[in-house]
Amino acid sequence: MTADRSSPPEHSEQRAASDIVVAADSIAKTYDSRLPFTRSVEVLDGATLEVRRGEVVGIMGENGSGKSTLMQILAGALDADAGAVQRAGTVGWCPQEPRLYDRLTVDETFRLFGQAYGMDDDEVREARDWLTDVLDFEEFADRQVRHLSGGNRQKLNLSVALMHEPDLLLLDEPYTGFDWETFLAFWELTEQLRDRGVGVAIISHIINERDRFDVVYELHDGHLHRQEIGADDEPQSRPTEGQVDCERTTPFVDDDAGGGQRATGEGSR
Template identity: 45%
Template sequence: MDVRDIHHAYGTRKVLCGIDLRLGSGTLAGIVGENGAGKSTLLKILAEELQPQRGRVHYGGRFGYCPQHLVLNSALTVRQHLEYFRVAYGCGTLDRAEKIMDVLKLSDYSDERVSVLSGGTKQKLNLTLALMHDPDLLLLDEPYQGFDWDTYQRFWDLADALRRRGRSVLIVSHLAYDAERLDELHHLDHGLLHPRTTAAP
């Protein structure tokens, strides 16, 4: 992903003032910032939900997007969601989705309706849907919401496996959880990204 000179404002309030960011393959990166710093606006632009007023975003492959606010149908089961997205993505099978579900311990809920799932289990489904087409880049907005400790660890194992396969992951959060696991960490402040030091090998 190559992001160049992204600007965006809401009326007279400037939110993004020239964002530059480049992510190569096999990179775990994070963006942190206070509430209201423009994280959600930036992520919507990266996910092509919002057109920047200036600048451009270029992708060298497919991306997956896991938004903070779940976009799930409470009347459908987990498997029905997978089938719907399988067709939308053009996936031949659900093999990859089922592997991700096994890693996240979601498989036992395949026939459950979303309406009866806990917040953490819904987030597992959200993450599975974002990954089931094997994207080159995964965009995550506050991905840890509702995760218990075991799932939190499994999430990082999954992220590390993606990195080893040459995939990239961008995590946007208001706190720098486990910053030492990241290759890059950026602080969004006053509309600009400022690099911060991490302890990743």
Template identity: 35%
Template sequence: MEKTIQHNPDQVIVAENLTKKFGKFTAVDHISFEVKKGEIFGFLGANGAGKTTAMRMLCGLSIPTGGKGIVAGYDIGTQTELVKKSIGYMSQKFSLYDDLKVWENIELFGGIYGMKDAEIREKTDSLMKLLNFENERDKLVGSLPLGFKQKLAFSVSIFHSPKVVFLDEPTGGVDPITRRQFWELIYDATSRGITVFVTTHYMDEAEYCDRVSIMVDGKIEALDTPRNLKKQFNANNMDEVFQQLARKAKRVDS
């Protein structure tokens, strides 16, 4: 290690000049930021700005071309396995198994993360109660409405009590009421000390975040609390902030 980042246990995610190049194209261009424990960190940007690539590097799915990243105290370049154990992940695509029952999905992912059977059973019971899902427990996931599925997918992604959960546009295609409920689940998770790293297209959701970063063309152009950002850009809401920044983008949708 050429340069060690001062590790502060309060900082769950640290990115330092994190870069990803695909050939000549620089998808993520030297981004640096820290995320504190228990924080909801909004990761905003237009399509093609490099959000998903940045997130994949932090999850250990993609090797950075340059820079460093520490997630939950582990180096994303060298300690991928340990990083993977400490995080949860929910992708844009709904990604539970449609042809498995609700409890089977939970059991499966609990098992993958090495949880004990007894613990899985116990936590499944309380989760079903929390989500009001007791009647759906034995249903195939494919038969549930989208809103239910999304809530379930989120609950599964934090089922093994990770230190950080990465949510990649978790509320796409979900109605406003379910989105509201979904955010309640997110708040509930942070109250248990889970750090939330979320990308979204919905600017109202950006307001729910503790801090927000906005990526334009692979770089982070702004990073602060929603309130400060609005003040800085002299805007009434996050949407205006985003519009001002996104207008500068040279990359078109890729």
């Protein structure tokens, strides 16, 4: 009986652990300069987070706080100085700056990355048709990336991350340059992915989007502050699982940015 009583929590823990698609534990990163008389910049200091299947996680923080660095480390594009990242399943990464081949066409980009993901020709064609339809850029299939507008380039950037239907999506400001219709289409797509059990982490600056996230992490002084998005939407100040000390964060509106930005209450890097 005792064993029976103890089983459910164990199963529950195992299930919870198996639900995690990426877990970062106590990540530290400092950018050292190779040049003399220049300073090193400490960006992350014990950042800890996790993303579960079917969870949409927002990562927020002011400019230069290290969000993109964190995202690159989560994706595996950058090594952390300390800490560990564990991923389960396939990963789709949409970097802030589209890392695409400028002189390949949209079609060729799909083919090349489809090859990288191990997709066959039919799968690539299906993914291309689906994404160019949803994001509305079918007419640019034969256009070279360098001749695309910023918004269409970003659509392709996002599509390359999505085309193999990964278990984890890491999106670094994915809707930069999107028009309103595409912005809405993006969130509709994200909802579909959530329903399919895809874990999604999104770097965002837009405070009005907070309701769309299940969890928001704020990056401040190299630490992450986890906030469950609840009914009252009050920012909760509590340390991430690495038990780092944190300070309470406060929302504010940046007039220059036209509103919608959020940053920490104290100055930080």
